[in-house]
Amino acid sequence: MTSPARVIIAKPGLDGHDRGAKVVARALRDAGIEVIYTGLHQTPAQIVDAAIQEDADVIGLSILSGAHLTLFAEVMDLLKQRGATDILVFGGGIIPDDDIPVLKGMGVSEIFTPGTSMQSIVDWVVAHTNND
Numbered sequence: 001m002t003s004p005a006r007v008i009i010a011k012p013g014l015d016g017h018d019r020g021a022k023v024v025a026r027a028l029r030d031a032g033i034e035v036i037y038t039g040l041h042q043t044p045a046q047i048v049d050a051a052i053q054e055d056a057d058v059i060g061l062s063i064l065s066g067a068h069l070t071l072f073a074e075v076m077d078l079l080k081q082r083g084a085t086d087i088l089v090f091g092g093g094i095i096p097d098d099d100i101p102v103l104k105g106m107g108v109s110e111i112f113t114p115g116t117s118m119q120s121i122v123d124w125v126v127a128h129t130n131n132d
Helices: 019-030 044-053 068-081 097-106 118-128
Strands: 006-010 034-037 058-063 088-093 110-112
Touching (some): 019 118, 068 097, 088 118
């Protein structure tokens, strides 16, 4: 029997716009994926702590503030420091196309920009988690 993937959805930094994060969280939950939404204004340390405590498979970061390069880098560094590089990280929000290769170079697995279908995000999470 397989267990569902466990996903942390987080809003790092001072960005207070969480509609997209909540829509993604609901789509994942409706697909049978376990979702923990951490709420607004989370620090990278709080996000990584939650992911480790919750035994998450994936962290999804939603950023609209323009601070994605800094905040993603901090999350990735903390995962490395904590020996949790097995936790996948994806992101979404207002992220310029030129920054996507930079983020992927940091180890971010995928970036979903505005207009991405919820089914695409669900399919990506399912394809990249295997909880046999």
